[in-house]
Amino acid sequence: MRILLINDDANFMHSIIPAMSEEYVVDIAMSGDEGTQMSLVNDYDIYLVSDYLQDMSGSEICRSVRQNKSGAPIVVVGKSSNGLVDCLSSGADYVCNFSTDPQLLKAQINAMIRTRHLLSNKEIVRFGPFTANLIDRVVKRGRTELALTRREYDVLIYLILNKGKIISKEELLEHVWNQGIYVFSNTVEVHIKRLRNKLITDSGNPIIKTVRGFGYTATI
Secondary structure, eight states: OEEEEEOOOHHHHHHHHHHHHTTSEEEEESSHHHHHHHHHHSOOSEEEEESOOSSOOHHHHHHHHHHTTOOSOEEEEESOHHHHHHHHHTTOSEEEETTSOHHHHHHHHHHHHHHHTTOTTOSEEEETTEEEETTTTEEEETTEEOOOOHHHHHHHHHHHHTTTSOBOHHHHHHHHOTTGGGSOTTHHHHHHHHHHHHSOOSSOOOSEEEETTTEEEEOO
């Protein structure tokens, strides 16, 4: 999952980036103008926006993102109640004070992404003989935990959250890898192969199906 953090507060960035980087690919914009330009060229899963930037208000950024037809959740961190109210009126999904605990903020973001992908607030997602704990980031078959790398987990969960859709190689690269499309051309194929070797079902039917010429889809 890819998140755009639009903030120029060094202290806030220092507190929030470690927590977000545990589960997300984090892009950073140090101004509202830079952030809105990045929202035009990249497809983000969620936005974390400051309402106290020097060049733009949080509400202006929210309106710009929504005008770009992005339906991704927008979380705004602010200091003024009036400003945060304006952000909600301009398209923000959730607002909080800048002093909110980073782990609490991350948990709220996780819940919003699950809701967006029609998983409500489920902690456990079942697919075939497997379960994925979206809180602990653990995949099991029965009681046995599978040894997945972080990237393998991220690829699997992105496909599960987008079940029913065909996800292209380029989309996986953009949402799962920090380097985006600049990583080696066979990276996705290698990770898909490793996942298939680990996600073996009794029937032999693959959890991840290749749609030749288009991409991959989760058969759950």
